[in-house]
Amino acid sequence: MSTQAPERHEFQAEVKQVLDIVVHSLYTDKEIFVRELVSNASDATEKLRHTQVAEKDADIFDADLDLEIQVTSDEEAGEITIRDFGIGMTHDELIENLGTIAHSGSKAFLNALKESGERNDNLIGQFGVGFYSVFMVADSVKVYTRSWKKEGECYCWSSDGSGAYEIEQVEGERRGTRIVISLKDEYKDFAKKNRIEEIIKKYSAFVQFPVKVDGEKLNTIGAIWLKNKSDVSDDEYKEFYKFQAKAFDEPRFWLHFNADAPLEINALLYAPTENMEGFGFGRMEPGVGLYCRKVLIDSEPKNLLPDWLRFVRGVVDSADLPLNISRESMQDSSLIQKLNKVITKRFLKTLEEKAKKEPEVYNDFWSSFGLFLKEGVTTDFTHRDQLLKLLRYESSYTEAGTTTSLADYLSRAPEGQKEIYYLFGPSREAIESGPYIEAFKARNIEVLYLYEPIDEFVMNHARAFEEKNFVSADNDDIDLDAIAPETDTDKGEALEASASEALCSFIKEKLGDEVSEVSASDRLVGSPAMIVNADKMMTAQMRKMMKAMQQKAGGPEMPGMGGEPPVKLQVNPRHPLVKNLAALHESNGELAGLISQQLLDNARIAAGLLEDPSKMVQRNYQILEQLSSK
Numbered sequence: 178m179s180t181q182a183p184e185r186h187e188f189q190a191e192v193k194q195v196l197d198i199v200v201h202s203l204y205t206d207k208e209i210f211v212r213e214l215v216s217n218a219s220d221a222t223e224k225l226r227h228t229q230v231a232e233k234d235a236d237i238f239d240a241d242l243d244l245e246i247q248v249t250s251d252e253e254a255g256e257i258t259i260r261d262f263g264i265g266m267t268h269d270e271l272i273e274n275l276g277t278i279a280h281s282g283s284k285a286f287l288n289a290l291k292e293s294g295e296r297n298d299n300l301i302g303q304f305g306v307g308f309y310s311v312f313m314v315a316d317s318v319k320v321y322t323r324s325w326k327k328e329g330e331c332y333c334w335s336s337d338g339s340g341a342y343e344i345e346q347v348e349g350e351r352r353g354t355r356i357v358i359s360l361k362d363e364y365k366d367f368a369k370k371n372r373i374e375e376i377i378k379k380y381s382a383f384v385q386f387p388v389k390v391d392g393e394k395l396n397t398i399g400a401i402w403l404k405n406k407s408d409v410s411d412d413e414y415k416e417f418y419k420f421q422a423k424a425f426d427e428p429r430f431w432l433h434f435n436a437d438a439p440l441e442i443n444a445l446l447y448a449p450t451e452n453m454e455g456f457g458f459g460r461m462e463p464g465v466g467l468y469c470r471k472v473l474i475d476s477e478p479k480n481l482l483p484d485w486l487r488f489v490r491g492v493v494d495s496a497d498l499p500l501n502i503s504r505e506s507m508q509d510s511s512l513i514q515k516l517n518k519v520i521t522k523r524f525l526k527t528l529e530e531k532a533k534k535e536p537e538v539y540n541d542f543w544s545s546f547g548l549f550l551k552e553g554v555t556t557d558f559t560h561r562d563q564l565l566k567l568l569r570y571e572s573s574y575t576e577a578g579t580t581t582s583l584a585d586y587l588s589r590a591p592e593g594q595k596e597i598y599y600l601f602g603p604s605r606e607a608i609e610s611g612p613y614i615e616a617f618k619a620r621n622i623e624v625l626y627l628y629e630p631i632d633e634f635v636m637n638h639a640r641a642f643e644e645k646n647f648v649s650a651d652n653d654d655i656d657l658d659a660i661a662p663e664t665d666t667d668k669g670e671a672l673e674a675s676a677s678e679a680l681c682s683f684i685k686e687k688l689g690d691e692v693s694e695v696s697a698s699d700r701l702v703g704s705p706a707m708i709v710n711a712d713k714m715m716t717a718q719m720r721k722m723m724k725a726m727q728q729k730a731g732g733p734e735m736p737g738m739g740g741e742p743p744v745k746l747q748v749n750p751r752h753p754l755v756k757n758l759a760a761l762h763e764s765n766g767e768l769a770g771l772i773s774q775q776l777l778d779n780a781r782i783a784a785g786l787l788e789d790p791s792k793m794v795q796r797n798y799q800i801l802e803q804l805s806s807k
């Protein structure tokens with residue numbers, strides 16, 4: 178019997194949007210509404226169980242109820258009821274949870290919808306619209322609920338899925354939530370007992386509480402992470418991944434292990450196939466659930482794994498966890514730190530083994546998730562050495578699209594090579610057509626190719642691998658001749674030393690403050706000139722990137738970042754253009770001056786340093802004009 182008149186509430190605008198799409202969608206797997214509601218029932222029951230164990234003297238309403246999920250149906254009336262004895266909801270929680278879009282699933286759905294820019298029914302299946310999915314099949318839905326807190330009332334929330342819902346106070350509900358679904362005529366089939374049984378078996382095999390249809394328990398698999406590996410089939414592992422991570426992809430691989438020391442741990446960790454961050458869905462939240470003897474402590478514990486492993490999904494169960502500890506203090510506890518250490522180490526070891534025994538699987542993983550490992554190198558000192566072994570890069574030795582490890586790189590390096598060389602560029606083609614690689618190629622010295630902005634930070638943070646420093650190949654004081662002689666010695670005559678000196682001082686005079694030094698170099702083979710970097714800490718690219726970041730942020734200038742610092746220019750005394758210039762600067766100083774300027778700008782382009790080409794284009798015309806007049 179109602180003690181107050183029903184209240185009418187409008188759904189929040191975003192919920193209306195979701196409901197409109199859900200109700201009118203042509204998505205074919207309508208049955209997923211059962212999965213969503215059973216999963217909500219299970220979550221609510223988990224929360225209740227956690228309260229029971231964590232707060233020994235919590236005053237729980239209806240404390241003696243069994244923790245199970247009951248499903249009943251009435252085929253004739255076209256009705257399904259899903260009931261749990263979980264935490265239930267108060268009046269305000271009903272409004273917050275079922276009237277707004279505060280929860281994760283529907284939010285991700287709306288974002289994905291915006292991203293894909295068009296109506297895409299499949300997104301419902303991929304992201305799950307949670308509770309609202311019931312309106313794909315229901316005419317009306319009633320949610321009877323009673324919160325676990327001793328003091329409280331029972332309520333009935335009801336809606337037909339159009340713009341509004343009602344909340345009414347009712348009497349006599351037990352603790353938890355009872356959802357009564359009145360099916361649309363065309364979906365009355367779902368109320369058939371065998372149909373609902375089939376759906377529950379399909380989607381709810383891993384639910385941690387008994388799911389009973391008309392009193393008969395259907396789900397039997399339960400906590401597979403506590404089982405022996407030999408008792409779990411690959412299909413069960415895959416299904417559990419989809420269930421636990423609410424994933425729509427397959428797992429790439431998984432790691433199932435238990436340990437007794439220093440802590441008792443049962444863990445099942447998955448590497449997903451898809452990198453959702455790569456799809457532009459924003460930063461992933463950690464998704465490895467933390468359990469103590471099957472009791473969920475926290476589904477998204479923050480510090481259980483390092484941040485750069487946030488793509489990993491799965492379950493960690495430790496019998497050593499104290500249950501009566503708040504989630505907040507749990508996050509920083511030394512126990513979590515210990516778990517973190519053990520699990521991270523094991524996961525990294527698995528990656529190392531994959532790389533060794535199944536290189537294709539690892540390389541595939543690397544191309545989707547390598548960025549996370551690179552992030553690890555730059556942020557996680559503890560695991561840096563292990564992570565460095567897992568890095569993969571293209572190089573001047575590999576084919577396009579294939580990569581090398583740092584260890585393999587070193588195994589090929591000539592005896593005298595004390596450093597690991599890399600070049601950063603937008604693509605393989607860009608790096609290979611630039612001037613920097615020439616001298617290395619001419620001596621068969623391998624250079625790693627870095628394509629992503631984070632790579633330079635990786636090199637900078639890591640500094641060295643197996644005591645060999647990472648050095649950018651555009652650095653000015655690399656003594657290549659000390660490592661290996663040039664293989665092709667037939668490069669034509671070089672300018673006389675005196676002529677070359679005279680030319681360098683002419684160029685320096687013409688370029689003024691734009692260059693700090695001009696010198697002849699035998700590092701160049703096919704290019705006339707290049708800019709070399711004298712800053713050991715920062716490559717020119719990195720300097721440019723930091724400056725851009727700074728300008729974007731509108732912050733104060735970092736020291737050493739203001740204006741363009743003068744660059745060091747090296748010219749190739751064997752190159753015909755340079756030889757011509759040596760003769761020209763005596764007969765036609767004006768044209769030789771213009772060509773010197775052009776040489777510098779071309780070298781800037783090759784180094785990725787030319788920001789405004791307009792001056793260069795004007796000068797280019799001047800040069801062409803002078804040449805064409807001859």
Ligand SMILES: Nc1ncnc2c1ncn2[C@@H]1O[C@H](COP(=O)(O)OP(=O)(O)OP(=O)(O)O)[C@@H](O)[C@H]1O
Pocket residue numbers: 213217218221261263264265266274275280281282283305306307308309353354
């Ligand atoms: N049976 C239930 N008992 C108690 N609370 C519930 C129940 N069903 C839903 N809720 C509440 O309503 C909220 C919204 O549910 P919904 O299924 O739409 O999203 P969700 O489960 O939070 O998100 P996701 O589907 O991404 O896990 C839940 O977060 C929960 O707080």
